[in-house]
Amino acid sequence: MTFRLHPLVDRAGRFSPIKATVFALLLVPGLWTAIDLATGNLGPRPFDAATRETGTWTIRLIFLSLLVTPLQQLAQWPKLVSVRRMVGVAACVYGLAHLALFVVHERYDFVKVASEIVLRIYLTIGFAALLGLAALAVTSTDAMIRRLGAKGWRRLHQAVYVIGVLATVHFFMQSKLNVYQPLVMAGLYLWLMLYRIVAARSPRARQTPLLTAGVLAMAVAAITALGEALYFRLARGVDPLRVLSANLSLDDIGMRPGWMVLFVGAAVLTVIALRLAVLRGSGLRLRAA
């Protein structure tokens, strides 16, 4: 069986700088959290804090793995696809660490852990997402692709879209009071999904213009702001207009989730535009602008 998940080499067996860099970057949050845990830097409830850290990185990595295909298409960067599996497997590893820390928090009482997962709906949802991630990780080898057939494998790996929803719902449900980050993640998830739908319907498939992705980012930022207003109306009875006007206020209340979604979208698109400019400058022929 050939196992092509080697973090340092490409398919031809040559050292791959892009894979090595991404591999090193993927280790950073885990090592950082482990060092903080070992040196008592995580506050009065270190295992709870480490559970939150690893959970946050799990969802970020799921979304990063979803970002690889649009990035590869928009930035005309075919080599990026070589890191998609690595990011997906890393999401699973962080998810397993997140579960392990929860087990430590429950003092290794596995019966309690199992009953919590069954009884608390947000944990049931998180567990379902983790099972899905594990299924995708173990089927991410070349040998598995051959065994399942390219079509079957692709269909199975579309489960990542459902996993993205489950992860976001789990994030929302455990957040209790502060839903800022889950709202941002929900907005970014919507952006990634809308981009895929538009790209799939585009007459020149895989050549969706950058401008389209920008317009989608603006639309999703507005939807996120409306979602925030709706949440505060339903959960806290706050006047939606007050929440919406906070988006336009210059008072020091921090960047609202809608603006954050727009900021992240703009940052991603700026990186892509810079790469395209560099490619153009170096005289390489571009497929589409």
Ligand code: HEM
């Ligand atoms: C793919 C699967 C999962 C993802 C993406 C995920 C993600 C997250 C995220 C983002 C948070 C919030 C972190 C924060 O507040 O900053 C969180 C919290 C939490 N998750 Fe998960 N999770 C997953 C699976 C699980 C599983 C399987 C369990 C346990 C059975 C679990 C237990 C918890 C607990 C207990 C918290 C609250 C921690 C605290 O506030 O002290 N999660 N998770």
